[in-house]
Amino acid sequence: MxxxxxxxxxxxxxxxxxxxxxxxxxxxxxxxxxxxxxxxxxxxxxxxxxxxxxxxxxxxxxxxxxxxxxxxxxxxxxxxxxxxxxxxxxxxxxxxPERFHSRYHTSGKQYSYYVWNQSIPSAFERNYSFHYSEKLDIEKMRKAAKKLTGRHDFLGFSALRKTKKSTVRALEKITIEQEEDLLHFTFIGEGFLHKMVRILIGTLLEIGTGTLEMDAIDDIFQSGKRQDAGMAVPAQGLFLDEVYYD
CATH class of the missing domain: 3.30.70.580 (Pseudouridine synthase I, catalytic domain, N-terminal subdomain)
Structure with a gap:
């Protein structure tokens, strides 16, 4: 076989x-x-x-x-x-090898998310980024991203309800790069919960506009409540870049 x-x-x-x-x-x-x-x-x-x-x-x-x-x-x-x-x-x-399983044997994944941060939408980026016109404090968002890295219970940053399965994940790295009006977010971690990246992006954007304070991250980790986190941004800006195997 x-x-x-x-x-x-x-x-x-x-x-x-x-x-x-x-x-x-x-x-x-x-x-x-x-x-x-x-x-x-x-x-x-x-x-x-x-x-x-x-x-x-x-x-x-x-x-x-x-x-x-x-x-x-x-x-x-x-x-x-x-x-x-x-x-x-x-x-x-x-x-x-016959024992290889694409889901069970993963050791990590990398995702990208793109935000078009300009008052005017882009005709070309509309299917591959989220148009977000609010002014953002990028450095503040980078500081918030550092608070999100590490091993945490990400239940509050997911679309999951309470489950018997562990919602603890190790998020190794988040980067935010800006090229003119396009923001490129990169996430590398051992695994991601349902809609986790999209909710993390929404939370970072709301911190970038001042809608949420930086301390909200600690509160969300502690409460595990989805409603305490930011919005779930649309799917069209999300890319699965790479799947890692040992």
């Missing part, structure tokens, strides 16, 4: 997210599985490193699937590129 690892790039603008849905064919997983199943002559199920929400993009989503088919990887990739929509690209295929 072959175990094949995929590196996938996609523009999530037209899709309802990564995960296959029974009542819709507008998911990344569903599109890829359909082409693979037709190509390999049997029902193929792929496992992704994690879900991305509707509208979220990926530069390097990782998935894997198993097959007995002996078709070469180059030929397989060519068929996938030819038959998938142009906004879903399988960048790489490689055979990996």
């Amino acid at each position: 072959r175990n094949i690892k995929m590196t996938i790039e996609y523009d999530g603008s037209r899709y309802l997210g990564w995960q296959r849905l029974g009542d819709s064919d507008k998911t990344i997983q569903g599109k890829i599985e359909k082409v693979l199943s037709q190509l390999l002559g049997t029902e193929i199920e792929i496992v992704g490193s994690g879900r991305t929400d509707a509208g979220t993009h990926a530069r390097a989503q990782i998935a894997n699937f198993k097959t007995d088919n002996t078709l070469g990887l180059k030929a397989m990739q060519e068929v996938l590129i030819k038959n998938l929509p142009q906004d879903i690209i399988v960048k790489k295929l490689e055979e990996v």
Whole structure:
């Protein structure tokens, strides 16, 4: 049995997210599985490193699937590129050990988020950034980002309700870079809760405008209450950049 690892790039603008849905064919997983199943002559199920929400993009989503088919990887990739929509690209295929699991074996991920910080929207950036016109104190936001790094219970910065599963995560690094009107946020951590990055961004933006004080971060960690954190910014500015494995 072959175990094949995929590196996938996609523009999530037209899709309802990564995960296959029974009542819709507008998911990344569903599109890829359909082409693979037709190509390999049997029902193929792929496992992704994690879900991305509707509208979220990926530069390097990782998935894997198993097959007995002996078709070469180059030929397989060519068929996938030819038959998938142009906004879903399988960048790489490689055979990996049978025990490799794209979700269970992750050691970390990197996400990017983009904010168009100008009074006038951008026609070109609208699908790949969040238009936020308020004036921001970038240095204050950078100081707040440092308070967010480290190992914390991020329940209050997620869309999860209380759960028996641990909501403690290690957030290794947050950077904020500015290139004219475009802000680029980068997050590197061992794992992320549902909507965690989007809520962290919303919280940092509200600190940057003075709507929230810096001390609010400690309060949110302590309370674990979603309503104490900032808004959840829209999905179109979010990119899954990289998935790490030991």
